[in-house]
Amino acid sequence: MTPPETQRAVHAVFRIESARLVACLTRMVRDVGLAEELAHDALVAALEEWPRSGVPERPGAWLMATAKHRAIDLLRRRERLERKREELARELEAKEEAGAEAAERAADEEVGDDLLRLVFVACHPILSPEARVALTLRLLGGLSTAEIARAFLVPEATVAQRIVRAKRTLAEEGVPFEVPRGPELEARLSSVLEVIYLVFNEGYAATAGDDWTRPELCEEALRLGRVLAELLPGEPEVHGLVALMEIQASRLRARVGPGGEPVLLLAQDRSRWDPLLIQRGLEALARAEALSPPAGSYSLQAAIAACHARARAPEETDWARIAALYDALGSVAPSPVVDLNRAVAVGMASGPAAGLALVEALRAEPSLASYHLLPSVRGDLLAKLGRLSEAREEFERAASLAGNARERDLLLARAGACARGAKPS
């Protein structure tokens, strides 16, 4: 292998192993920041050593052993060594002597637990959402600061600072390295899911771009979600989130038109939906539903997405089921946007008059005051009822609120159609 090839191999191995490394080291040294430094040191050592001696047969084990030795050295060299630390160091050395393989077999079982602990630490609610995202991508995704910065279109220094401050906060607040239990688990879990979905949405809302492009953000979030589903297989909302992401990701190729404009779901070319991801999404949803009927917000959103995914054409959509699911979603995670989506579904299932009745209630909703989809939906329902001049006003209003030129054009075109007396089919 040439040196550059070896370098790339090192980075690939690190990406595969780093979360595990950091997780195990955190358990050893009880400090996420220190654990990350030790992992990084092992990476540097590999970059120096492997081009000379070749990539080892078990590269993960090599990195772990290297990092552990450094950990032991460090714990020893610390200036004011507490008794506990000395004991810890002795413990570690004893384990080393007992034989690396035996230690590793035991470590195998612990790895899953350690990874889970790391997930909960990185997503601790004491940190701001941005800090949680940066820390998660760094510690669990193995992303560099530069990659994270590029993904979120913020300066590298900002990301670096966020990570430094996050680690400091965790240390200062004495956040324990453990998996929360009982009722605390649900609350902490929703914090974790929020982080993963945040990352996904950053990638889902935009189009292709650079090296670390936004579709790759969706991939990263999907990967993290899938890993979490294996770590917490008994949690329906985890499978629900994975299902939602798989199905939404299945539409990535259909979401953007040739001019870079967003294409709404009902207008998308379904032959561009990825059947593999849809299949995976439906399987994940089935796993969630095997544990409990869809009750959490992610599982419900996934069930709605699945309704669309199963329809080969918009006309085949089970709108009645979607309306019922939005009903349930509205009680679990109430929001005016959910209510609006429900109105659309009801309009499709029970006719435009029924949908319009629901929209009327939302017109006074302050948070929807500048949301262009509200007048857009109202306009659509009015047009279907033949109330064309009112529909035209709504479409023009929606156009004025739309943030995207192409969408504005589409809405103005609909307004124009109403003016010409063309009722939508």
Place this chain on the structure above:
Amino acid sequence: MRFMVIVKADEKSESGALPDGKILAEMGKFNEELVKAGVMLAGEGLHPSSKGVRVRFSGKKRTVIDGPFTEAKELVAGFWLWQVKSREEAIEWLKRAPFDETEVEIRQVFEAADFAQSDPSGEFRKRDQQLREAVEARRR
């Protein structure tokens, strides 16, 4: 990025005999690792070519040819689809597979972006940026 990992057939796989218990267990564990890492998209084994069939195309003509087919090592016995960040990552994963004496191929899957228009004037990139800003504005 997605990669297809292609496992070639050999006399044993073509004979239809199931691999022995130890190899099955090791492969099962390997597949588990792939799933746990969130890397596995799909993975299947294929029936031997004696159950397979080929369709030969020649202009408008279609000829159906029954298996088995010779040249075992030219045949596909199984495949995986992996989602990883780089070709090197796919290679590192494959190195961990419990194969004994064979060659396994890694091929990158075409993505939509590979078919994307080239953008010499930077126009698409500019529209990209505008779209992102619009989405941001909408979110606030």
